[in-house]
Amino acid sequence: MEINELKTDQCVIVGITGRLDTTNYSMLEKKLMDLIDNQHDKILVECSGMDYISSSGLRILLMGLKKVTALKGKFVLCGLQENIHEIFEISGFTSIFEIHPSREEALKIF
Amino acid sequence: MVRYIHYTDPNSEEMLQELDQIPRCPGICFFMDINRSTDIKYQGGLKDWGRKLNNTFNTLLYVNHFQQHVVKGIGDEVMLFIPDEDLQKKSSNNTCFALLEDIYAALFLIKNHPDQNLYLNCKVAIHYCTEVHNITFFENANDYYGSDVDLTARLMTKSVENRIVLSEKFYVKVINDLINMGLPLDTGCLARVSERYMENFRGVPMSTAFRVIEVM
Numbered sequence: 001m002e003i004n005e006l007k008t009d010q011c012v013i014v015g016i017t018g019r020l021d022t023t024n025y026s027m028l029e030k031k032l033m034d035l036i037d038n039q040h041d042k043i044l045v046e047c048s049g050m051d052y053i054s055s056s057g058l059r060i061l062l063m064g065l066k067k068v069t070a071l072k073g074k075f076v077l078c079g080l081q082e083n084i085h086e087i088f089e090i091s092g093f094t095s096i097f098e099i100h101p102s103r104e105e106a107l108k109i110f
Numbered sequence: 111m112v113r114y115i116h117y118t119d120p121n122s123e124e125m126l127q128e129l130d131q132i133p134r135c136p137g138i139c140f141f142m143d144i145n146r147s148t149d150i151k152y153q154g155g156l157k158d159w160g161r162k163l164n165n166t167f168n169t170l171l172y173v174n175h176f177q178q179h180v181v182k183g184i185g186d187e188v189m190l191f192i193p194d195e196d197l198q199k200k201s202s203n204n205t206c207f208a209l210l211e212d213i214y215a216a217l218f219l220i221k222n223h224p225d226q227n228l229y230l231n232c233k234v235a236i237h238y239c240t241e242v243h244n245i246t247f248f249e250n251a252n253d254y255y256g257s258d259v260d261l262t263a264r265l266m267t268k269s270v271e272n273r274i275v276l277s278e279k280f281y282v283k284v285i286n287d288l289i290n291m292g293l294p295l296d297t298g299c300l301a302r303v304s305e306r307y308m309e310n311f312r313g314v315p316m317s318t319a320f321r322v323i324e325v326m
Contacts, residue, residue: 022208023291026298054202055173055215056298062222090168096224 002049003031010110011042011074013103017049020057028057032064041073044106048079053087065097074098078106112252113245135244135254137193138209138280139262141235142170145271147186150230166230169220174203174212181253189262191254193244206280207287207298210236214274214299217325221272233269237262237277257314264311265320274299278306278319299323 001018012035020028035043043064061077068075078100080088088094100106113132117125144166150159163186171177171188179190192209203209213234220229239258246253261277269275276284281303288295304322311318 019202021202022211022298025211052202055169055212055219058173059215059218062219066222087173091173091219092165092169092223092225092228 001027003027005031005035008107010107011044011076012040013044013046015046015049019052020050020060021052021054022056025054025056025060029060029063032060033067036064036067036071041068041071042110043068043073043075044103044110045075045077046079046103047077047084048081048103050084051081053084055091058087058091058093061093061097074110076100076106076109078103111244113243114249115245115247116249132243132245134240134256135193135242136238136240137191137197137242137254138206139237139239139242139254139259140190140213141187141262141266142190143187143233143266143269144230145233146230162228162230165228166220166232169229170216170232173216173219187266189259191239191242191259205287205291206238206283207291210274210276210280210284210300211298214323214325217272217274221325231271233266233271233273233275235262235265235269235275235277236280237265238280238283240279261311261314261318264314264318267311268307268309268320268322272325274323274325276303276321276323278321281321302326 001016001020001024004015006013014031016028032043045061065075076098079102080099115129144163147163150162171180176190179192181189181191197204203212217232217234221231223229237258239256239262241258242254242256245255265275265277284300285295288297302323306319306321308317308319
């Protein structure tokens with residue numbers, strides 16, 4: 001898995017590429033917690049390059065959402081592939097996360 | 111491959127010969143149980159508890175592709191078994207550590223989901239089995255029998271809501287995975303693992319060592 005970060009005027013975009021599972025979720029955890037600890041409370045997670053997620057990955061996203069929500073910020077996802085969207089649906093995530101089809105559309109809400 | 115055992119003669123020599131040749135099938139056995147699954151059936155109708163069971167089983171089993179390893183469900187408890195040879199073939203969740211982490215995460219997701227009206231909390235027991243055989247006494251069924259499967263069920267008596275009980279045998283496998291991956295021994299949910307406890311379970315002639323992890 002690869003993680004990249006792009007700071008924009010509106011938010012920080014965290015891009016995930018590849019598989020997010022038990023072997024690497026701690027990389028994403030560290031990235032998100034570092035951002036939140038540094039007062040970044042507007043985070044967009046770009047998932048278009050992510051092709052697998054296990055419950056360990058979902059756990060980190062839920063932790064990120066909870067922390068950012070506590071700061072009254074925004075934690076938004078975009079670009080979920082079909083199989084990933086299905087996992088989000090099954091685990092009840094589509095009702096708790098703000099999810100947009102593309103980065104462009106997601107950026108409009110910040 | 112499961113072996114169907116069925117002989118009409120109780121004294122069949124052929125049966126004894128077949129049983130004598132059935133190999134062990136080492137692997138990981140899990141029991142997962144949904145808490146409050148009995149009392150919610152008295153409190154609401156099928157629409158309420160059926161939905162909660164559906165949602166909870168989906169998060170427990172489908173998110174991590176565990177459904178293919180379900181051996182049986184009894185009421186609101188499921189037994190899963192992953193033979194070593196199947197574990198090695200998996201592209202993900204192919205170590206004991208990965209399995210433990212994803213089970214922990216699934217329980218975490220259920221416990222921390224913002225809409226608590228949709229899910230039920232769970233308890234889990236996990237054991238690494240060596241005394242186990244892939245046999246069935248019922249036609250067209252796949253099952254696993256052996257003293258280690260029974261021990262996994264006994265370990266379940268030590269679990270409560272949002273707790274994972276792991277036998278020392280399984281814990282050692284997890285630790286070996288971490289060593290092989292060059293990771294610290296307190297990686298992930300192992301930072302929350304308890305000290306070692308001992309218990310004399312009914313029907314088991316020796317003490318059993320186990321640990322617990324409480325889900326945050």
